[in-house]
Amino acid sequence: METAPSVSCLPQNVKMSKAKKVLEDAREIKNPELDLFDKGVATFEEMPGLLNMTYITRLTLSHNRLRSVPPGLANLTNLETLNLANNQIEELPLSLSSLPKLRILNLSINRLYVLPRGFGAFPVLEILDLTYNNLKDDSLPGNFFMMQTLRALYLGDNDFERLPPEVKNLKNLEILGLRENDLIELPKELGELTRLRELHVQGNRLTIIPPELGNLDMLSNKAAFRFEGNEWVKPIADQLQLGIGHLLDLLRSETYRITYGRYLTNKPPVPAPCLDKAKKISRIR
């Protein structure tokens, strides 16, 4: 049904034939895991028949030059892992979130400014990696935080200033990556994520932590709290110097509650963005 293989207008370079060969081999042995990373492909047309291989469970297309994703990708209904890391994707199809079995989606190092409407409709998504894009507060669709199955959400290297309180709906969230955004404050609702054990907030514009985050169990050997590179108020900076346990003690104390309340009423100036993101390759138009 696809067009004849000799589509002459496409450049017949080495990498592309590599991609075709991988596809042919995979079809031959019916390999459900498809590795097409670093094949130099720029469009899905260079991978003929890919969207008909509905049996595949993993599709790895990282390190390519893809600029868009066709809606037909949603035909691959058995996909559990879709890896599109390090491409040049600016837009995603609405149909993507209908993939019924997708558990792991890697979209890191792309050029996303916005996520499509209804993106949060993934039924079983567990790990979502959006690191190193151009997402900001209004980039997320309304249902984004409805992904109840989400265990890990990586939003590092984006442009968020605030996280909406709806983040508390991610009941199963264990990992939240917010490294090197422009965060001014953390929502107190993070304290309701009882299973959270990794929180990356280094390199933001944070000054203070809501006392509710004292509820989080950040002391087990599975936990990680990364906080460097913020302009923390002195009490927090002092306790962080001593260790996470001391910080949690501070957050849970009555005196901190007062400190926090006073700080909010005073409304001190927000630190200026400290990062020059102009060099990010995600900004290239």
Add this chain to the structure above:
Amino acid sequence: MNRKDVSPLIPVLGSIGESNLAKRRASRGSNENIEFSYHKFEVYDNVPLNMTPTIAPLSSNVQPNKVFWVTHIANMSRDNMLCSKCGEGFEPQEKIVNSTGQLWHQHCFVCAQCFREFADGVFYEYDGRKYCEHDFHVLFAPCCQRCGTFIIGRVIKAMNSSWHAECFRCEICHVELADSGFIKNSGRALCHQCNANVKAQGLGKYVCHKCHSIIDDQPLKFRGEVYHPYHFNCTACGVELDANAREVRNRPGLAKNDTNELYCLRCHDKMGVPICGACRRPIEERVVTALGKHWHVEHFVCAKCEKPFFGHRHYEKKGLAYCETHYHQLFGNLCHHCNQVIAGDVFTALNKAWCVNHFACSVCDQKMNQKTKFYECDLKPVCKKCYEKFPKELRNRLRRQHEATPRRVPTPVE
């Protein structure tokens, strides 16, 4: 008719002719008096509750009587003999009936009802008249209320009817009431036990299995029955029991009621009956021992999902027990990739765990092993090849961060 020479029982009359009775006697080879026991009506009035029945004779003079036929009176003059019925004398050679010292013409000695001779010479006398057996029964003998046949022998007069002794029974348990007495309860004749039970049921109370009276306070259940607690004493200390006493099944292998014993609450608690660590109540059935405590089987549950283990494997952590799923979910060994409990070897890195087959670069999804060098980005593993394909400015920032992070081993992390 055959003749018999002697009937010693009628000395007055001297020699005696043939007699049906004498014939019968002779055939039995016995000289004894034949008695037909038919006396003593026993009467139970509708006695008031809880009273023993009274017995009183109704008619004492009703007896079957004996008759003798006299055919020849040899040595006596017939001039002085007169028929007891008609008052006439006897012809010579005429058969004379002799019974209890009185004489009759043969045709005068008949049933007052049917005017026939008495079969086998048996008759019954009632109110000065003689009746054959059949007519006597028809006219005077009582009928049993239950089986509808005549009552010979003991007659039970009760509930405005007559009964055979064996027909008069408790309407609930069918025990014979003739000797034990009965109680009339809403038109039914009941034995004392059944009456007490019925009465207690009406009051919503138990009847003590020992004294059969109603238990007004809390009953004591013991070996499947209910009792007044004060009928028992503690097996250990002997104190009189109250309703707080505990029934102890001390040998679970046997039928559960047979070996049960009663203890007062104090002794029961001292006996070391295990107390459930969850509900604080004694455990009388299966005991689960775990975490240094005893538990009801259904009370030993996962600290997270609160479902009972019911003998399934549990995991202990900090004094709490967890099911397999929640133990791994809370304390580790769920694979970061497949989110399943890791069977077999575990790769542990970057605060996470992986199945051996699931440990892969997060960017190119290629499998890694313990010898593969990898970088760390947001605590995700990145193989060297992929890391080198990262944007240079990102790599610079990541490197600077690692340098700034205390306690962190510089990349690559093994």
